[in-house]
Amino acid sequence: MLDNKDKKIIAALSEGLPLTLRPYQALADELGISEEELFSRIKKLKEKGIIRRLGGTIRHDQAGIKGNVMVAWIVPQERLNEVGQKCAGFPFITHCYVRETAPDWPYNFYTMIHAKSEDECLNLVKKLTEELALKDYELLFTKKEIVRRMRRYFSEEI
Known part of the structure; x- marks a missing residue:
């Protein structure tokens, strides 16, 4: 408590x-x-696991990182943990997520990739497809950065 x-x-x-x-x-x-x-x-x-980590937030666009792509992958259920562990180890991947699929959207694993350009993102995705032995994916390039606010905890209670 x-x-x-x-x-x-x-x-x-x-x-x-x-x-x-x-x-x-x-x-x-x-x-x-x-x-x-x-x-x-x-x-x-x-x-206690209440705080996982302390970290900074970088405004990618202002830092010169112009290539940002969410890659939606189809990963066999039995490989999700393996693929997730591998992806979490790549320095150019900042987020990995497992999500439910939908009848018209079969993608169940997502990675966020950041690079200096869209071309570099494409090269990194190509490298990932070979290294992970995955071929089914969809590229969702960032169109506009929406600045996130950090979640505030307990501020209304104290």
Whole structure:
């Protein structure tokens, strides 16, 4: 069970770290705790699996990454875990998902690929088809980036 301090930490982390030389110290100061306590609590939340990871979000377009494609694959059910593990290991794949199929949409596995250009994306997909021994897929290139907001947790409770 989470106590009020843990909820405040999670709420603060979901807002993003302050842009300062010591972001965790600034966050701890804002929460009225020491930096050591903040690190200790974050570590415990991670050990319990409540927090999976802390990471940054890159605006691909502004970073010069112009090739973005969601690849919808048909993967045999018995190969989903194997293919998912392999895809999760490629540095150019940022997301892997398994989804339900539909009568008019047989694709059950999705990967998001980022590269410098659409041509580079196509070359990476070609490499994947050979390495994964998969041939049935659909390319869904990004038409427009919609800036996502981070999910805020517990902010309404505290």
